[in-house]
Amino acid sequence: MTSSPGLAGADRTPWLAAPSAIFLLVLFIYPCLYGLWLSFHPTEGGMLANYTKFFSSERQWPTIFTTLKLALPATLINIGVALPIAYRMRVKTPGQKWVTAALVIPITLGTVLVAEGMLTYFGPKGWLAQALGALHLYDGAIRLTHNYTGVLISLVISGFPFAFLLLLSYVTGIDPVLGRAAATLGAGPWQQFRNIYMPLLIPGIAMCFCLAFVQAYSVFPSAVLLGAPAGPTRVISIAAYEAAFEQYDYPMASAIAMMMGLAQLVVVVAVLALRRLVYRGPVTGGKG
């Protein structure tokens, strides 16, 4: 039924995908491959000159770990908090609709606007500092911007809604009948979660972790605007940007971009391998 081109000759329907495929091959795959090629053709030195420069420069290689130190805690916080809340809200209620709609707002506004809001709100004289001072919860100087904490907070503000909405779509994809069947057999709420939902959710959680981590690892505007881009939050994307648009060393910039991609890939592969270790079963839980 689906593919009966009839007598008219070969089915040409698949070619409808050609324009999109060509566009992405030219403007996505080719630049990525070209970047890889370019990274091995430095402006001076041998093939690996860019990479040896990256790993011998005190301003370059530590960025891998600076970024990791931001992205990993941010991702763990986001997933760790989003998972129980998404699980709790799995039953459709009017509240769910409002909360999900409200959570879309920080995602939609984007990191630049979040940074602008945070500079005032979390700043040393912002509402948060004033409120904490007025309540005598914390009387010292409050420094939540232009440092590591500022970038971490911004990663939570933009990353938590993302993790929550993604996990919510995985959780609601699991048939609630399964949980109820377990309940009739005497399973308590915790047992239902641990033995019914959790195994089905593992693939979704792993996927969500990968996406959230990769996003956090490529943090750029908030690391510049809210962090200390010269030191503690000099993340890898800043290093790549400087190489490309301040030193105009495109081969070096490509090499750094490749390192950024590689670091993300390593973590993603590690998470997926871990998932396979913990859980063997169908790749998708529910409708993932």
Add this chain to the structure above:
Amino acid sequence: MASSTDTLQAPVPRRTGARIWNRTLSVLMAVFLVNVALMIATVAINSFAKVWRGTWLPDGWTVSWYADAWKEFQLGGLLIVTFEVMFAVVALAVLLGVPAAYALARRDFRGKRLLLFLFLLPLLIPPITYGIPLATVMYQWHLAGNLSGVILANLIPALPFVILVMTPFIEQIDPNLESAARVFGARTRHIFLHVLAPLLAPGILAAALLVLVRTVAMFELTFLTAGPDSQTLVVALYYAMFAPGVRTSQSVDAMAMVYMCVTLVWLLIALQFVNPTQLVSRVKEHPQPA
């Protein structure tokens, strides 16, 4: 649906542990939402403030920052560029993406998995990672630094997004409708225009709105490929914040408010037609078996 809610909640007597746990989760969520709301409120208040330093509320109110921002940042021009980019990206993404989604939804062919992977990849790799090699290539081809470059760059994540939203949507349309039209002698073009297009309209609308919302907020790719007169609002906002002290914080916030209004208007329209979870994933709403 109602019965399922009842059975889930009614008969189980809640223990205090569970109650504390649930309360904690609600509080966490509330803290997050309240802080984000207050954060947005500070931007709004500051944009109307005469002076606001270290007090709960500013001393006086004014709207003059908006006039300042309009002149200083040439907001008129920025808005035009932003809208041009937005609509061009949406139109191109729909034009290229919907036929591709149709091919993926209706046919099995060799290399389909590879094609799906190609369409998924730009959504999995973050823009800044591929943006730098992309900008390098585009500058070499003299594509970057102008409006068409910004549009092409933004199309890279937008096109796969349309394809991945539309493919399941097309799958659930009965192929018999097309077959019937074909039996009566309709040509492919006519089937597309008179049978598919009306059926696809709601899906296209949803996909277009989702892409629209994502494109307005897309910072990285625009930032890397824009020239001085092809900046969108969000990139101009970044530059205004990047050089603190040059501009007053109020006029930057006035600009942020303009950006926020542009974004939120589209978001509100989009939320009428789509599920919020669709903004982050392509999972569509399933009717849950009761």
